Amino acid sequence: MLIIFYFRGIFCFAFIFYFVSIYGVKKIYLIKKSIMTEKIKQFLTQLNTEYLSLHQKYEEYFWTSYMGDHSIDDAYQTAQTELENFKTNTSYTEQVDKYFDEVDASTTAKAGQTGSAGQEELKTRLEHRKYFFSLNATPEHIKALKEKVNAYETQLQSDMANWDTGYIDPKTGERIIATNSKMRLIFATDSDEQVRKAAWEGMQKTAADFVPQFIQLVKRRNEIARAMGYENFYEFKAQTEERMSSREIYNLFDEVYRQVSPKFDEITPLEKELPNLRKPWNFSYLMAGDFTKEEDQYFPLGEVIRPWAETFTALGINYQGAKMKLDLLERKGKYNNGFCHQPMPTHYDSNGQKITGMTNFTCTAIPGQLGSGSLTGNTLFHEGGHAAHFSNMEQQDMILNTEYAPMGVAWAETQSMFCDTIFSSVERRTRYAKNTEGKPYPFELFERKVRKLHKIASRSILSIAAIVKFEQELYTANEEDLTPEWVISLAKFLSLKYFGYSQADLWILTVPHIYAWSSSAYYHGYGMATMALHQFRNYFHEKYGYIVDNPVVGELLTKGRNYGSSLGFKELIKTLIGQDFSAQPYIDVLLKSEDEIIETAKERIAKLESVPKSEGEINLNAEIELRDGKTLIASSTEGFDTMCQKFNDFVSS
Incomplete structure (x- = not known):
């Protein structure tokens, strides 16, 4: 009996010792795990804090420079280099890799246990960081070259912005100073063919002036991309921004061209009634110039805000308290195109409180110029869509809440272009667009436009395809072939192939995107967004019957915006509407007959008759400043109606 008790005692003691040992080991493990988790979180917070400071500094100088003040360009270059040094910091890359491996091993070993969800979240955050740093990994010997490219590019942008652009008045022989934006509007709207041709010729000269400098940029961009392990610069941009291969993008646009280019066959016969229609300075005016004049009364520039x-209020688009700066009027030296940038991304403070970002966007409106009101209205919807996207990103790590990679161009442009198709939709125009006498936009005008212009509707996507093809040829060319003569001849050849002109044109070389690193090898994003937004439009019309004044639209857009760049373009489309990305819905619209387009429009307008109009208080949840360079025109803090009136008065003066 004593022996039995003796062994029982030993067994109990051993069991207690074993239990305490296991508990102690587990407790030590949990303590170590907690320390590791806290250390990683602090590291990620440090990265967010540093990135915010560098991003804000860079964006402040970027905006100032692009708005025409180039006195700060040296500081702008320094800020750009500092931001790029952060993105290419190898010690950060190594630390992220180390922490990721530790968390990966921990989550694999302890899957399903208490606390594993938090570890999975941490692993996901580190995974995004790994991807971010991998996109920007740059060999040390290339960093100096990238700095030189940045400086060269900034100088080129400054030279182009301040270049002596204009045209020769055919009646007086006097040189008229005019920006590219103004010359585009002239040969799209002026009733005098000689004036249109003179403005077009002025743009042709400007286009060719900077080709030698542009070629140097192309060569250096390719050199940098190859040093980073990519075949060429276009491949680098396609993979890092769209998570696609350049070949996949090229094939997509080649297929679009194959299906829709036969529509050009309907244009040539029109020259019997419209002589010289296919001359590049005549095409826009003879096809749409009269419509621009007719429509202008429904979009007065001073009343576009x-x-x-x-419309955005009725859609439920909410800027989450963002501060917004809008610079809408053209000035000498100002960047010659609309864009939206984000001086401060959405982020979280040390208490986990969300801090909504700041956005700036711009336009090149010309008071008194025909078509300027419609152009500005379209810009407000387009760039305002970008701003709404930025303001509603909610990812914990700031790198997923910006317009830069890993954000893809196609998804960013889907957000903005979906909004500008609402501006151009006939159901919105007939419902809300009115002239100064209060008369609404007439459906009869829309019908006449469709019957004349639908046959050339494919030119929109083909102009995008032309730039994709132009940049494809540039970045895949042998370096010895990159001469000014070759580049100019390429631009001319593509204008004949993709625009259906009877005379070659250099419009491609006037597109500002191709001259900046951030927006070159980028234009495909507009085309892919056009395809995607038609998928979204079909989805909303099939499910709800209408888009204008539908708050459900805003809800779904906001859901997509919340993801930031944590998902790719194709994943986001699938997540939001349950469809694979496809160009076919858009191609189908282009191939429809005029009667089908008109009948669809009538059905959509009829559907809106049962939907109440938006007549409530405006509530964008944003603090808006309207500026003209350094001049503050008005602010929403004075009251929205007061701000609108002050803008109208400023434009009128």
């Missing part, structure tokens, strides 16, 4: 705000 309120309709944009009303």
Whole structure:
């Protein structure tokens, strides 16, 4: 009996010792795990804090420079280099890799146990960081070259912005100073063919002036991309921004061209009624110039702010308290195109409180110029869509809440272009667009436009395809072939192939995107967004019957915006509407007959008759400043109606 008790005692003691040992080991493991987790979180917070500071500094100088003040360009270059040094910091890359391996091993070993969900979240955050740093990994010997390219590019942008552009008045022989934006509007709207041709010729000269400098940029971009392990610069941009191969993009646009280019066959016969129609300075005016004049009364420049705000309010688009700076009027030296940038990304403070970012966007409106009101209205919807996207990103790590990679061009442009198709939709125009006498936009005008212009609707996507092809040829060419003569002849050849002109044109070389690193090898994004937004439009019309004044639209857009760049373009489309990305819905619209387009429009307008109009208080949840360079025109803090009136007065003066 004593022996039995003796062994029982030993067994109990051994069991207690074993239990305490296991508990102690587990406790030590949990403590170590907690320390590791906290250390990683602090590291990620440090990265967010440093990135925010560098991003804000860079964006402040970027905006100032692009708005025409180039006195700060040296500081702008320094800020750009500092931001790029952060993105290419190898010690950060190594630390992220180390922490990821530790968390990966921990989550694999302890899957399903208490606390594993938090570890999975940490692993996902580190995975995004790994991807971010891998996109920007740059060999040390290339960093100096990238700095030189940045400086060269900034100088080129400054030279182009301040270049002596204009045209020769055919009646007086006097040289008229005019920006590219103004010359585009002239040969799209002026009733005098000689004036249109003179403006077009002025643009042709400007286009060719900077080709030698542009070629140097192309060569250096390729050199940098190859040093980073990519075949060429276009391949680098395609993989890092779209998570696609350049070949996949090229094939997509080649297929679009194959299906829709036969529509050009309908244009040539029109020259019997419209002589010289296919001359590049005549095409836009003879096809649409009269419509631009007719429509102008429904989009007065001074009154464009309120309709944009009303429409976005009705859609439930919310800027989450963002501060927004809008610089809408053209000035000498200012960047010659609309864009939206984000001086401060959405982020979280040390208490986990969300801090909504700041956005700036711009336009090149010309007071008194025909078509300027419609152009500005379209810009407000387009760039306002970008701003809404930025303001609603909610990822914990700031790198997923910006317009830069890993954000893809196609997804960013889907957000903005979906909004500008609402501006151009006939159901919105007939419902809200009115002239100064209060008369609404007439459906009869829309019908006449469709019957004349639908046959050339494919030119929109083909102009994008032309730039894709142009940049494809540039970045895959042998370096010895990159001469000014070759580049100019390529641009001319593509204008004949993709635009259906009877005379070659250099429009491609006037597209500002191709001259900046951030927006070159980029234009495909507009085309892919056009395809995607038609998928979204079909989805909304099939499920709800209407888009204008539908708050459900805003809800779904906001859901997509919340993801930031944590998912890719194709994943986001699938997540939101349950469809694979496809160009076919858009191609189908282009191939429809005029009667089908008109009948669809009538059905959509009829559907809206049962939907109440947006007549409530404007509530964008944003603090808006309207500026003209350094001049503050008005602010929404004075009241939205007061801001709109002050803008109208400023434009009128």
